[in-house]
Each structure stands twice: as structure tokens, then as C-alpha cells.
Amino acid sequence: xxxxxxxxxxxxxxxxxxxxxxxxxxxxxxxxxxxxxxxxxxxxxxxxxxxxxxxxxxxxxxxxxxxxxxxxxxxxxxxxxxxxxxxxxxxxxxxxxxxxxxxxxxxxxxxxxxxxxxxxxxxxxxxxxxxxxxxxxxxxxxxxxxxxxxxxxxxxxxxxxxxxxxxxxxxxxxxxxxxxxxxxxxxxxxxxxxxxxxxxxxxxxxxxxxxxxxxxxxxxx
Ligand code: AMP
Numbered sequence: 001x002x003x004x005x006x007x008x009x010x011x012x013x014x015x016x017x018x019x020x021x022x023x024x025x026x027x028x029x030x031x032x033x034x035x036x037x038x039x040x041x042x043x044x045x046x047x048x049x050x051x052x053x054x055x056x057x058x059x060x061x062x063x064x065x066x067x068x069x070x071x072x073x074x075x076x077x078x079x080x081x082x083x084x085x086x087x088x089x090x091x092x093x094x095x096x097x098x099x100x101x102x103x104x105x106x107x108x109x110x111x112x113x114x115x116x117x118x119x120x121x122x123x124x125x126x127x128x129x130x131x132x133x134x135x136x137x138x139x140x141x142x143x144x145x146x147x148x149x150x151x152x153x154x155x156x157x158x159x160x161x162x163x164x165x166x167x168x169x170x171x172x173x174x175x176x177x178x179x180x181x182x183x184x185x186x187x188x189x190x191x192x193x194x195x196x197x198x199x200x201x202x203x204x205x206x207x208x209x210x211x212x213x214x215x216x217x218x219x220x221x
């Protein structure tokens with residue numbers, strides 16, 4: 001049975017960090033629309049330039065473009081047994097499109113854990129976030145999870161950078177958008193009985209343990 005898990009929560013809650021942990025543990029890919037869009041940075045096309053401008057402002061990329069990118073990613077063979085979604089879906093139409101995409105594969109969303117965190121802590125975390133320039137799934141936090149050598153990735157030794165949309169202004173806007181556009185999704189998954197809250201203020205290890213426990217319980221159900 002394929003396992004498709006959606007990590008929900010505002011920016012800074014640790015979705016990327018936890019998605020990387022779960023991806024490794026479960027052997028299914030980490031599908032991050034933000035990461036897929038960032039990978040288009042520098043591409044010489046109108047679409048790529050339009051996406052970069054939207055991201056820089058902290059706005060959402062239109063649903064049709066986002067769903068097309070996910071459809072393409074799910075068609076890759078490594079996603080046949082499941083995926084951990086991070087930053088997708090972010091709107092109700094995206095959630096409905098994902099249901100339709102998974103139904104085509106004979107699958108469905110298994111679990112939608114919600115990583116809860118308060119707004120001030122989220123903005124503080126985002127402002128302290130640095131990512132690897134070689135592999136952006138290697139993410140550090142200068143306060144809670146710093147690299148061993150300042151400015152250098154522990155895993156591959158590449159320089160770290162701050163994301164251009166991690167300024168306090170863009171971060172605050174992205175969090176407002178979370179409440180406006182993404183919060184309605186919570187009821188969508190809650191109504192199906194697959195939304196479970198996890199306190200994201202805990203340590204990285206404690207959050208991972210809570211998530212793995214939910215996944216195991218789901219497997220037994
Ligand atoms: P993230 O890395 O998840 O914070 O995403 C960075 C930016 O990419 C967001 O602020 C949006 O501009 C864009 N983005 C990522 N995922 C989505 C999505 N599911 N729908 C629309 N825009 C998205």
C-alpha cells in the first residue's frame with residue numbers, strides 16, 4: 001500500500017526538516033513544491049521568471065502551475081510507492097487536484113499531520129534559517145540547529161545561504177497567506193479523520209518520533 005503523507009503547518013514549523021527525516025525512514029521521496037520552484041531559479045523562460053517574482057514577494061504560485069509541477073513529479077518512478085509532501089497542497093483547489101491525481105494512481109492521502117507553532121516563534125525560526133547551496137534539503141537554524149562550521153554545510157561542505165524570501169517582511173506575508181489560504185485545508189483533512197496535531201515547538205527528534213508513531217499507528221489501523 002503506497003503511503004502519501006502531507007505535512008501541514010505554517011512556514012518555520014519544520015516541515016522540510018521532518019519531510020527529509022520521513023523520506024529517509026520510509027524510502028519515499030520528499031516532494032517540495034517550494035524546492036521544485038527554487039530549482040527553476042535562473043532558468044531562461046518567462047514561466048521561470050514569473051515564478052521567481054511571485055516567490056520573492058511571498059505570494060502563492062497559481063494553482064494550475066503548481067498542480068502541473070506536482071503531476072510531473074508524481075509521474076517519476078520513485079513516487080510510485082508514496083511521497084512526503086512539504087508545502088503542497090496550500091489551497092483547497094490544490095488539495096482537490098491532489099486527490100484526483102492520487103485517485104488516478106489508485107491511491108489516496110494516508111495522513112496529514114499538522115505541525116503546530118505560534119506565529120512569533122515561526123518568524124524567529126525563518127529569520128535564522130540557512131540552507132545549503134548544493135542541496136537545499138540540508139537546512140540549518142542558527143539558533144536551534146546550527147552547522148558545526150559557521151556558513152558551511154555539515155553534510156557536503158558547500159556554502160550556506162539565506163533564502164531570498166526569508167526576510168522578516170516576506171516571512172510575515174507568507175504566514176498571513178497560510179492563515180488565509182491554507183487554514184481551510186485543515187478542516188478538509190480533519191473531516192476525513194487523517195489530520196493529527198503535533199507540537200512543533202519540541203526538539204527535531206521529538207517531532208520525528210511523534211510523526212513516526214502516527215505513521216505506525218496508521219499502518220496498524
Ligand atoms: P516554501 O519553500 O514551501 O516556503 O515555498 C516557497 C514559495 O514557493 C512560496 O512562498 C510560494 O511562493 C511558492 N510555493 C511553494 N509551494 C507552493 C504551493 N503549493 N502553491 C503555491 N505556491 C507555492
